Amino acid sequence: MPRPCKRRRVCAMPGCRRFGPMDGAVALGRQPIVLTVDEFEAIRLIDFEGLTQEACAARMNIARTTVQAIYACARGKLAECLVTGRELTIQGGAYVLCGGTGACGHPCPRLQRAAALQAGQENGQGPQQENEPKTPMEGETKTRCELQ
């Protein structure tokens, strides 16, 4: 029986979900490459924040070997897009959004946002709109690296 996939903790949703070439060289007729949200998080933590794979694994609450696999897969997809001009979409994946409670062991974007929201409410301001889904996209649990 297959082991149920452990969901990866994600502390920041992507601000943009669709990427592609700006010079008209898009590979017409080809489906966009799909980068999952957990793959995006690995790229964000390792390449953007400069974390080691060990630190990334702790943040995402998964094993380092899993981070290694996710990261390698994500890099392969990004390279494919850059080199061939295919579009990229960020969606799906096996993840849970960080509750912003500090459980990830870091003042992450969601923890900071939760603090800001609370401060705003104490000041009598309404909560800010978040440009992201309230719940992760359930049901999409494709975790294998698939470059079509």
Ligand SMILES: [Zn+2]
């Ligand atoms: Zn977090």
